Amino acid sequence: MTSAEVQQFGVLSELFAEAIAFRRPASIAILGIAGGNGLDWIDSKMTGRVVGLDVNPLYLDAVRSRFSHLSGLELHCINLAEQLVELPPVELVHAALVFEHAGTGLCLDNAVSLVANKGALSIVLQLPTTAGQNVGRTGFASIQRLASHFSLIDPMQLRETLAERSFQLAFESRRSLPADKEFWMGIFVRK
Ligand SMILES: C[S@@+](CC[C@H](N)C(=O)[O-])C[C@H]1O[C@@H](n2cnc3c(N)ncnc32)[C@H](O)[C@@H]1O
Numbered sequence: 161m162t163s164a165e166v167q168q169f170g171v172l173s174e175l176f177a178e179a180i181a182f183r184r185p186a187s188i189a190i191l192g193i194a195g196g197n198g199l200d201w202i203d204s205k206m207t208g209r210v211v212g213l214d215v216n217p218l219y220l221d222a223v224r225s226r227f228s229h230l231s232g233l234e235l236h237c238i239n240l241a242e243q244l245v246e247l248p249p250v251e252l253v254h255a256a257l258v259f260e261h262a263g264t265g266l267c268l269d270n271a272v273s274l275v276a277n278k279g280a281l282s283i284v285l286q287l288p289t290t291a292g293q294n295v296g297r298t299g300f301a302s303i304q305r306l307a308s309h310f311s312l313i314d315p316m317q318l319r320e321t322l323a324e325r326s327f328q329l330a331f332e333s334r335r336s337l338p339a340d341k342e343f344w345m346g347i348f349v350r351k
Contacts, residue, residue: 169197171335171337172197172256175282175284175343175345176197176254176256176282177201178331178345179254179282179347180201180202182280182331183282185252185280186208186251187210187252188202188210188211188250189210189253190210190212190213190254191213191253191270192213192214192255192257192258192261193219193223194216195222195223196222196227199223202230204230204232208231208232210231210234211235212235214238217237220235239262240258240262240270241262243266244269245273249273249274250275250276251279253279253282255284256282256283256284256345257285257286259283259318260311261309268321272322275327279349280350281347282345282346282347283348284343285343286341286342289341315346318346319348322348326350327351328349329346329347330348330349331346332344332347
């Protein structure tokens, strides 16, 4: 792994910790859990149910072996862009760099449906680089169902889409990375 990748994982992990500190959830779902980056922040005394979802079964196997000690760990192999999630809701849904892969069609519906009443949805998006793309809306793909490649999502447009579903932005932060890369995290709460 390159040092830039290590740094990126570190930043994603810290953003996950911020989302946990914001909501202090008794239950949490991680969309696109990958290898379980940041799961060490979960305190089993506070969070008794941890739901991990990913399309890649090998990632889920890795999480199962690394984090079997986490209480209430449930892992589900699912394509969030194509299959409906039918699980009891949780107090915090965290989705970091997932919508860029899975689009904001059914994947966003799934995220919203997993959020319990008074729950929160934390979303991490990659922003366009100032060098390569416009920072304005033209740098983003439109919010629509996308194929499984990586397409940037406009935080402002996502915010508008979520407002229509009664989710209000309660917290946001930005983190810079090498090579002009930048992440944005928004935490939305159900109004
Ligand atoms: C960039 S990684 C996520 C990084 C991770 N959330 C973190 O904080 O380090 C994207 C993850 O989303 C998963 N993914 C991509 N498309 C998906 C889909 N349609 N349904 C479910 N998971 C998907 C990938 O397998 C991968 O594990």
